[in-house]
Amino acid sequence: MEKKLKELLEKYSHTSRDSLIPILQDVHDELGYLSEESLSAIGKHLNVPTSKIYGLATFYNQFRFQPKGKNHIRVCHGSSCHLMGTVTLLEVIEKILKIKPGQTSRDGKFSLEVVSCVGACAQSPVISINGKPYGKLTTERLEQIIEEQSSIEPA
Amino acid sequence: MEKVTADSIKFCVDNIIASPPAEDIKYINDKLSILRRNNISIPIVYLGITSSSIVAGALDVREAIDDYISESDIDIELIEVGSIGLCSLEPIMDIQLPGKCRISFQQVTPDLVQQILDGVLNNFLPPDNILAQYRNPIHQPWASVPFFDELSFFGMQQRHLLANCGFVNNLSIVDAFAFGRYKTFADVLRTHTHDEVCKIVEASGLRGRGGGGYPTGKKWRATLEAAANQKYLICNADESDPGAFMDRMLIESDPHLIIEGVAISAYAIGASKAYIYTRNRYEFTVQRLEEAISQAYDAGLLGYNIMDSGYSLDISIRKGPGAYVCGEETALIQSLEGKRGMPTLKPPFPATKGLHGKPTIVNNIETLANVPLIVANGADWYSNIGSEKSKGTKLFSVSGKVNQVCFVEVPMGTPIAKIVELAGGVKQGRTLKAVQIGGPSGGAITANELNTAIDFEPLKQIGVSMGSGGITIFDDTVCIVDMVKYYMQFIQNESCGKCIPCREGSQRMCAILDNITKRPNNDDQHSTLERFKGVIQLESLAEVMRDTSLCGLGQTAPNPVLSALKKFRDEFEEHIFDRKCQANVCHNLRTYYIDVERCTGCAACAKKCPSNAIIGTPRSPYFVVEEKCIGCGICEEVCKFSAVFYK
Secondary structure, three states: OHHHHHHHHHHOOOOOHHHHHHHHHHHHHHHOOOOHHHHHHHHHHHOOOHHHHHHHHHHOOOOOOOOOOOEEEEEEOOHHHHHOOHHHHHHHHHHHHOOOOOOEOOOOOEEEEEEOOOOOHHHOOOEEEOOEEEOOOOHHHHHHHHHHHHHOOOO | OHHHHHHHHHHHHHHHHOOOOOOOHHHHHHHHHHHOOOOOOOOEEEEEOOHHHHHOOHHHHHHHHHHHHHHOOOOOEEEEEOOOOEHHHOOOEEEEOOOEOOEEEOOOOHHHHHHHHHHHHOOOOOOOOEEEEOOOOOOEOOOOOOEHHHOHHHHOOOOOOOOOOOOOEOOOHHHHHHOOOOHHHHHHHHHOOHHHHHHHHHHHOOEOOOOOOOEHHHHHHHHHHOOOOOOEEEEEOOOOOOOOOHHHHHHHHOHHHHHHHHHHHHHHHOOOEEEEEEEOOOHHHHHHHHHHHHHHHHOOOOEOOHHHOOOOEEEEEEEEOOOHHHHOHHHHHHHHOOOOOOOOOOOOOOOOOOHHHOOEEEEEHHHHHHHHHHHHHOHHHHHOOEOOOOEOEEEEEEEEOEOOOEEEEEEOOOEHHHHHHHOOOEHHHOOEEEEEEOHHHOEEEEHHHOOOEOOHHHHHHOOOOOOOOEEEEEEOOOOHHHHHHHHHHHHHHHOOOOOHHHHHHHHHHHHHHHHHHOOOOOOOHHHHHHHHHHHHHHHHHHHHHHHHOOOHHHHHOOHHHHHHHHHOHHHHHHHHHHOOOOOOOOHHHOOEEEOOOOOOOOOHHHHHOOOOOEEOOOOOOOEEOOOOOOOOOHHHHHOOOOOEEEO
16 A cells, blocks of 8 residues: 555655645545545655645545445435435435445445435436446335345455 | 548648638538538437436446447447436437438437337337437438427527537537537637637626626636736536536536637636636546547647647646535635635635636636637627626526426526426426525525526525526425525535634524424423524524625525525424424424234334333234324334334
């Protein structure tokens, strides 16, 4: 992991604070989350206090601070999805997997993220698992999907 | 294929963009007819792929079409297009045979692909899923299939920005050229000064589409006249109102229109660097935009010394990490500088002192998309569209409880009722309760106010603001208090925390709304009084937030609360006094009952009830003590005999 981080940061040599967000995004894409070590490494690289970087990262919705689960669930919480029952879907997910948004389940199989409108209001309520979208979801179908996903071991 | 594209790009640059054209008119027209696919030699299948249709299963349909093409004996071309606006009917697949009109099929599934293609390729129309056909005088129409312009959905709109959406190959710059993109930019570089472009936009009366409605030309003028060695243009494509998706659809369907708009606008203010600030999470949108920008660079329309005009422009995409407040221009600039997206005090306005202290224009993406049309057709043409105070057309996305989720383009000043009609009316014939316009910074419009014109001022008069153009329709199954709570929670999450009225105000409001929609454990007199005071406190808090917040987010945040309180006060009072939610949305206000017939007396519910509200003797039916029930719903979950229900 350290090696990866080093390679990433080398791409951004001779840069100032301007590129802090792109760097964080690259690291986030690579690791799936922002670890403590990566934050301090970025701080050293840019000569910015780690506290400032942490402050910035927590401000934005994109960044998470726990590793992603093998199955990353994104739940759309736009106004249309809210009307069509996102809240119930979230309750179901929270109950089955025992995690809250932003968290990862203990076995590392699932992580949950609530996002604002994904723009597919015609298909609401919408969730996606590892990037694969599911539209017009019902609680029954959701339970089924979660069961399927937890039995498959993704590579 | 690669060679053909390179040749086509060269042809377009030499003959469409350049003046005078290199070849003679007849040759150009023949070639254009091929590029515009009026004259085709093999059948073409078009498939609309956008972030919306992908959720509807467009990628699976693409796979099925690919399979069909590889198995077929004849040559068939598959072309990806954007969306025509009918999101509920996606995935939409079009087929064009040589000499025949292009025909559209709706709600295509992978299983239907073979049947439809088999049929159409043999000149036989399958009975279902036909949407319409495109009118083209030189093509032979299909019998008894309506034309697109005959559908009321298209007949009621004025599509200028959306003219090419869903029709033109959005992956290819050649198609963009063939359908008129970049010609205006080239003309501007050749014949207009910075000042002239500014003047045209000023005269057109274009107003910012992000929600503020500030005259665009006036803003540009300040930057043009500011003396600086570097100026910036920022295109705000960080669309993040819940329920607004039209800007994303516009980018994905016609990315070259956006680039041309950014390029002309940057030229108008004399900026040599432009940023398109979109959102990291909109992967598909970003991908389309990146492709289009690199094509524009390759064609020599961006970069150093564009078309020997002496003007240089770089456009780069910045992927915002996701903060609603970055819709505010000063916050957006902070975010670009690698800081937390917190608004700063104005003045100094970004137009004179913005990104890195240089004059910067921040415009909404829809505003910039209007610019090529204005410059190409003239300010008079533009100012003839729309209402007296607001010119041009506006994009809206309509979602919620409607029959047809869609995005549309209508002239400013169109009555709201027409937009509800465009969306096919309220779902399942239910009655309309309210139209929420402008997302969390807008407000609710009741059924009585549907004749209000969509325009900045008339909407303000009825206490709502236009926002960026997301419209959500509520029917009578929607609880207004719940929706207001939803918007307030959104604001609370997205408030940047810099100024106290917004940070604390949104939290307090959420707490009050929570209190109203929850059933207290022990309903003593104090908490009842607190709840009663809720409405009054909501009103005064809202006014303080509106008057004292630093930026637009905080100032408009109480809008949903204020407009709902004004128009649906009885519903709030019902929640507070009667402890009832008519729409049955607020879980905690439900009272549960046990069906005597079904209850076996297993006592599972009584054991789990957190407030000991369920009593009875084992093996005979239990019942719920209404006064004690907190409406948590655990009993319903644990009951194996579906004996628990609520009213």
